[in-house]
Amino acid sequence: MSAGFTEDGMRRALGLDLPAAPVQPEVEPAPAKTIPAPKKAAAPAKAPSPVPKKRSGPVLRVTMRVTKVFDGDESLFVHDSKDLSRFNAEQEAKKALAKAGFKYFELESIVSVD
Structure with missing residues (x-):
């Protein structure tokens, strides 16, 4: 399956094998005068925009009644x-409950919020 190409020819065709630049003797540049950079005034800090962030896509809202102790408030x-999975949304809510320290829960509803 030889098409007559060599590895070096393929590298040159793909631009991977750049020809070596001729070596030039290093010339020490003459010292240049340094000009101080102009000082810029500090930009005023922007206030956070009051526009709420928009959600991308549908959201499932899981509502639960929770307590930290059995028969507590x-x-x-x-x-x-x-x-989008109701089961996965409920599992996420249970993990969030455990992280918040709630031990007992009762699922009230799972609704789609757009």
Whole structure:
């Protein structure tokens, strides 16, 4: 399957084998005068924009009733998940509950929020 190409020919065709530049003796440049750079005024800090960030795509909102102790005071826990799977969204919410220190939960709803 020889097409008559050599490795060196292929390298030259692909531009990988650049010809060696002729070696020139190093000439020491004459010292140049240094000019101080102009001082720039500090730019004023921009205030954060009040525009809320937009979500890209649908979101599942998982709502749960949670407590830290059995039969304790219940509170409502809401978790937004970008996952489209209801099961995965519930698992993410459970992980977030455990991280927040809640031990007991009851799933109230999982709804799609656009």
